[in-house]
Each structure stands twice: as C-alpha cells, then as structure tokens.
Amino acid sequence: xxxxxxxxxxxxxxxxxxxxxxxxxxxxxxxxxxxxxxxxxxxxxxxxxxxxxxxxxxxxxxxxxxxxxxxxxxxxxxxxxxxxxxxxxxxxx
Numbered sequence: 001x002x003x004x005x006x007x008x009x010x011x012x013x014x015x016x017x018x019x020x021x022x023x024x025x026x027x028x029x030x031x032x033x034x035x036x037x038x039x040x041x042x043x044x045x046x047x048x049x050x051x052x053x054x055x056x057x058x059x060x061x062x063x064x065x066x067x068x069x070x071x072x073x074x075x076x077x078x079x080x081x082x083x084x085x086x087x088x089x090x091x092x093x
Contacts, residue, residue: 005043008043012043016036056068
C-alpha cells in the first residue's frame with residue numbers, strides 16, 4: 001500500500017493519531033508532529049512552484065467581462081488543485 005496526496009487529510013486529522021495507531025509511532029510525539037507539519041505544508045502547496053499555464057485563450061464576453069481558458073499546469077510534487085485570477089485596473093489616457 002502506498003500513500004498519496006489523497007491520504008494526507010486523514011494523516012493530519014487529530015494531530016496525526018493515525019500515525020500512532022496504524023504505524024505504531026506511540027511515544028514519539030515529536031517525530032509524529034514533524035511528519036504532520038510536513039504533510040500540512042505539502043497540502044498547502046508549500047515547497048514547489050507549478051509550471052506556467054499554457055495555451056491561454058481570452059474571449060471578450062462584453063465590455064465588462066472576459067472568458068478565460070487555459071491548459072493544465074503541473075507541480076513537481078502534487079497536482080495543481082486551484083488557480084487564482086487577479087483583476088487589475090488600467091489607467092486610460
């Protein structure tokens with residue numbers, strides 16, 4: 001059996017109790033805490049920068065909105081699970 005990113009939420013639940021119960025890491029709470037902290041960091045995307053998005057398509061919907069479409073980005077350790085779009089105002093002359 002292997003551990004995937006989908007298992008991480010269960011691992012960090014209840015301060016890593018599953019590590020103590022299933023893997024027998026009882027009495028080593030400092031070690032368990034380090035594992036739980038590392039897993040939480042990976043869940044938050046800390047530690048790897050995803051590749052740039054590719055094949056960006058922009059469609060003007062109307063004068064106040066646009067449609068965006070792009071190819072998947074990938075990260076070294078875990079798949080990208082969300083994107084953040086920022087809107088910026090440009091000064092008109």
